[in-house]
Structures are given as structure tokens and as C-alpha cells.
Amino acid sequence: MNFISPQLDIQSIKTTHTGSQCLYFKFKQKLTQEASKAGSQAWSQYMNEEAGSSFEFVWDCLEMTGFELQARKEWYNTIQNHKNQIAKVYVVSDKLMIRSAAKVMLQFFGIPSKITRSDNELPSSIHI
Numbered sequence: 001m002n003f004i005s006p007q008l009d010i011q012s013i014k015t016t017h018t019g020s021q022c023l024y025f026k027f028k029q030k031l032t033q034e035a036s037k038a039g040s041q042a043w044s045q046y047m048n049e050e051a052g053s054s055f056e057f058v059w060d061c062l063e064m065t066g067f068e069l070q071a072r073k074e075w076y077n078t079i080q081n082h083k084n085q086i087a088k089v090y091v092v093s094d095k096l097m098i099r100s101a102a103k104v105m106l107q108f109f110g111i112p113s114k115i116t117r118s119d120n121e122l123p124s125s126i127h128i
Contacts, residue, residue: 001023001042001043001046003038003039003042003043005035005038005039006028006029006035007027007028007029007030007031007032007035008025008026008027008028008031008035008036008038008039009025009026009028010023010024010025010026010039010042010043011023011024012024013058013126014126015056015123015125015126020053020054020055020056020087020088021050021053021054021055021056022055022056022057022058022126023043023046023055023056023057023058024057024058024060025039025043025057025058025059025060026060026063027059027060027061027063027064028063028064029063029064029065030064030065030066030067030068031064031066031067031068031071032068032071033068033070033071033073033074035071036067036068036070036071036072036074036075037074040074040075040077040078041078043078044078044081044082047082047085050085051085053085054085054086054087055082055085055086055087056086056087056088056089056090056126057086057088057089057090058089058090058092058122058126059089059090059091059092059093059102060092060119061091061092061093061095061098061099061102062092062093062094062119064093064095064098066097066098067098067101072101072105075105076105079105079109079111080109083109083110083111086109086111087112088111088112088113088114089102089106089111089112089113089114090113090114090115090116090122090123090126091103091106091113091114091115091116092116092117092118092119092121092122093115093117094117094118099115099117102115103115
């Protein structure tokens, strides 16, 4: 999987610790509704094609400046459709607002997460 846009890049990366597939999301600038919709459609389609697979996500939000409320709604809807395929989400952000919003979202869906301020805290088995 390889999705590239001005506000969001998504790519498959290697992980060696769980056997799960891993999708790396790099959020850039403010996430708009349009960018969220396009990105959500891309990763949803990929996960539909891999329906029997489990995934780990890395949400790299270090360059993210914020998000539109409608962008968050798009993200919620897509997570709702795939929450049973998501084994864990690693959130990386140095901004309290973004870490807090991600934590609330992931707790709402009951998805395990690790929320950090730095990508140095990601498992060494995730190769970006």
C-alpha cells in the first residue's frame, strides 16, 4: 500500500514482533475532511482486500498541526468498519491536543494503543 497526498501519506512497513501487517500514517499539516476521506478510502480498501489479516498502525503526527472536525468524523467511520482488524495503534505526537484526541478515539473503540511524544519510543521491530 502506498498513498501519498499533501496532508497524509500511508505506506505498508515491516514489523517483526507480531506477524501483523503494519500501516504507517504520516500526517502533515492540518488534516482536512477531503484528505481524511481520500486517505480513509485508501486504507479501508486495502484492509478489505486483506480481510483476514490483523494490522498495527503507526500514526506519525509530528508534523500535524490539527484537524477539521469533519476529518475526525471520516476517520471514526472508517475505524468503526475495521476495528476488529486493528490490533494496536502507535500514536506519535509532541502536541498534547493530538495525543489526547487520539487516546479518546482509540479508547472509544477499545483498540489497544501506545501514545508517545517521540518515534524513538516505537518498538525496534517496526522499521520505518
